[in-house]
Amino acid sequence: DPEERVEHYEVEYRKTNHSNSLAAAGGACWEKIHDIRDTHVTVSGLKFDSDFVVVRVRARNKSAARGVSIFSSLAFSFGFEALTAHAELKVQGDTVTWEPQGIKGHDPRLRGKENKSRSGTPSPSKSSGNRAGRERFTGESYTVLGDQEMTGGCHYWELCPLLDWKSFSVGVAYRASLGRFDQLGKNGGSWCLHASQWLQTSLSVKHNNRAKALDWPLPQRIGIYCDCSNGDLMFIDVDRLRLLHAFKAKFNQPLVPAFTVWCGGITVSTGLQVPTFMGSFLSTSRSLSNLAQ
Numbered sequence: 001d002p003e004e005r006v007e008h009y010e011v012e013y014r015k016t017n018h019s020n021s022l023a024a025a026g027g028a029c030w031e032k033i034h035d036i037r038d039t040h041v042t043v044s045g046l047k048f049d050s051d052f053v054v055v056r057v058r059a060r061n062k063s064a065a066r067g068v069s070i071f072s073s074l075a076f077s078f079g080f081e082a083l084t085a086h087a088e089l090k091v092q093g094d095t096v097t098w099e100p101q102g103i104k105g106h107d108p109r110l111r112g113k114e115n116k117s118r119s120g121t122p123s124p125s126k127s128s129g130n131r132a133g134r135e136r137f138t139g140e141s142y143t144v145l146g147d148q149e150m151t152g153g154c155h156y157w158e159l160c161p162l163l164d165w166k167s168f169s170v171g172v173a174y175r176a177s178l179g180r181f182d183q184l185g186k187n188g189g190s191w192c193l194h195a196s197q198w199l200q201t202s203l204s205v206k207h208n209n210r211a212k213a214l215d216w217p218l219p220q221r222i223g224i225y226c227d228c229s230n231g232d233l234m235f236i237d238v239d240r241l242r243l244l245h246a247f248k249a250k251f252n253q254p255l256v257p258a259f260t261v262w263c264g265g266i267t268v269s270t271g272l273q274v275p276t277f278m279g280s281f282l283s284t285s286r287s288l289s290n291l292a293q
Helices: 108-117 133-135 278-292
Strands: 008-016 032-037 050-062 065-074 089-092 095-098 141-145 156-163 167-174 190-198 200-207 210-213 221-228 232-237 244-246 255-261 264-269
Touching: 089 141, 095 133, 108 190, 156 167, 167 221, 167 232, 190 244, 190 255, 200 244, 221 278, 232 278, 244 278, 255 264
Parallel strands: none
Antiparallel strands: 008 032, 008 050, 050 065, 089 095, 095 264, 141 255, 156 221, 156 264, 167 190, 167 255, 190 200, 200 210, 221 232, 232 244
């Protein structure tokens, strides 16, 4: 019946908080997209500074509007766990920079040797009774973790190195698996992408003390996608839309975003939804997995 055929759709969306998905966050109003003829639409230019975005869809035909479908879309937001960050990492907002203690302008290559014989960081036996001090990463583990755990579902965030960067790692870890002196990718509870332009340029992925070199230019904007439930961890060169590497794992504990910074700094963007381009990368990765079986 032509009277019953859907002619177009109307989509409305707004930011909301986590406790009540229908209540607007920060006085946000419904934004409307009219006259959609297809069954999919991309909303661009969104900045997520609330926990969720609520979307409602209404179908229209010649006679009237048909029922409204409402669903919420999670935007993953996290900060840095500054109290446990390495003492030489400065955490400020969405930025982490490496600021070595001692004489400025020293040669970082010599500093590593000095640490072996005379470390400026108290050993575990000499550390103060301060809880944060005992839990800080130390030695050559210039690490800081995210302050939000991922227990299920899909999450996405991005990292950009600052102009003076020399080396950084980004990935995920089981919080309990990392000791104060542990580096990302050196045990079975952490997975990371490592980039360096110190002495020589390199890009690699690391897990369980194994490294795999990647033949690709150093990216300036990296997307990290983590599906805890399905065991997918992917690193994307966002500017070139290239899948750098995909880990497949059975995540059996909550995960946290994890970062290592040495010489320079990074900026992290959170509160992002999973972008639409991830669909093609997920399809490719699953096809390759099926072929491998």
